Amino acid sequence: MTSLQETPVVALVGRPNVGKSTLFNRIIGRRQAIVEDIPGTTRDRIYADAEWNGVGFLLVDTGGIEPLTERGGQARAAGKPLATASAGFVREIREQAELAINEADVIVLLVDSSEGLTGADVEVANLLRGTNKPIVLAANKADNQERRLNAVEFYALGLGEPIVLSAYHGTGSGDLLDAIVDHLPAAEPQAEEDEIPRIAIVGRPNVGKSSLLNALLGEERVIVSEIAGTTRDPIDTVVEWEGQPLILVDTAGIRRRGHIDQGIEKYSVLRALRAIGRAEVVLLVIDATDGVTDQDAHVAGYVVDEYRSLVVVVNKWDAITKDSHTMDEYARQLRQDLKFLDFVPVVFISALTGQRVKQVLPTALQVRAERYHRLTTGELNKLVQDAVAVNPPKAVRGRLLRIYYATQAGIDPPTFVFFVNSPEAMHFTYLRYLENRIREYHAFTGTRLKLEVRGKPGEERRKGKRQGAR
Secondary structure, three states, rough: OHHHHOOEEEEEEOOOOHHHHHHHHHHHHHOOOOOOOOOOOOOOOEEEEEEEEOOEEEEEEEEOOOOOOOOOOOOOEEEEEHHHHHHHHHHHHHHHHHHHHHHHHHEEEEOOOOOOHHHHHHHHHHHHHOOOOEEEEEEEEEOOOHHHHHHHHHHOOOOOOOOOOOOOOOOOOOHHHEEEEEEHHOEEEEEEEEOOOEEEEEEEEOOOOHHHHHHHHHHOOOOOOOOOOOOOOOOEEEEEEEEEEEEEOOOOOOHHHHHOOOOOOHHHHHHHHHHHHHEEEEEEEEOOOOOOOOHHHHHHHHHHOOOOEEEEEEEEEOOOOOOOOOHHHHHHHHHOOOOOHHHOEEEEEEEEOOOOOHHHHHHHHHHHHHHHOOOHHHHHHHHHHHHHOOOOOOEEOOOOOOOEEEHHHHHHOOEEEEOOOOOOHHOHHHHHHHHHHHHHHOOOOOOEEEEEEEEEOOHHHHHHHHHHOO
């Protein structure tokens, strides 16, 4: 694949509640950005691949740029008060939007034709004019003829003719995409690269996921706050570690279903779970001061159910009173509380102080390498034969299991298929025994193995013939 760093970037910007997230979802063809009629809903930058007429680009949705008073406070746009939940984030949202503007090759300034030109629109336009980058002016919410005609007032921004559209209904979006593609820099042929490792950072709200990402990046890439739920949207960040490009995904905190609020947080959790499914390796961040909670176990369950590789990261280790035995004792208790994660490595860190943070990415990459390890058929069948010789299977409902042969059918995740005389005769405890013997031979650290049991090819057909002959 082509490196994301070489893909042209298009940023959607504007004041709050003009429909940036709706347009974002319309362009990428799926609901990734949160859409809610509350100014300030989108806090961090959201990235997604998009394509129009064979031209690919990276689309960035940003939080609304809210005008700031000279005293550093917040002004009200279009006479609407800011939502209380977002009031403390106004300056941070603006900073994140400005970062996206700096990264962009093309900027789309979205305005609201239903409300007309506002002072906030003028301020955003003035901010963009100083970038010396191509700016496409788009008048959204033009859902009827009157609004389409009234869009001419946006000429006053001095950014050329506004493209009239309705992101909600999709009208005019093709014209906008034509204009975006026309302004993109000429594409240069890029060399094909190996798939970039994708590492997701997940965990309960407020365990320090964003702080860990910032510590890994060395910059304030994601808004960090002590208010639970600050990070609502998965944030993809491309970094380079020892010459290896990586994609880090910071996600919203995941709570148990019964504790998930409706609306904004609900969509955030769904997206975080999808981020787990898209990742190769998941960093499960746990708060050392809380220990392992039921919610941590639920999050870990989501990860292993998706057959993702996993590293448990115990954060806030600096807040623990320690002696020479504390880490070992904590690890033993963690293993006991998360018994189904006995194959997963644990790293103790402090994102605040940087303690052992440098161990996180090497561990994640080592675990990722395990996803792609393959045992030869000869190796696998030798260890299965030895396992059966040491501990022969017991009959299940009168049927005695016979394993003909085994093979590793795939990687990512490692998938093993056992061909047997009768799949029903394979008891789950014996299958677990075989998995443990495989791991004794090669650990596949941090990676759940996918085990399948099948009848020997042609066995059922021959069985049917024998029965028909009777």
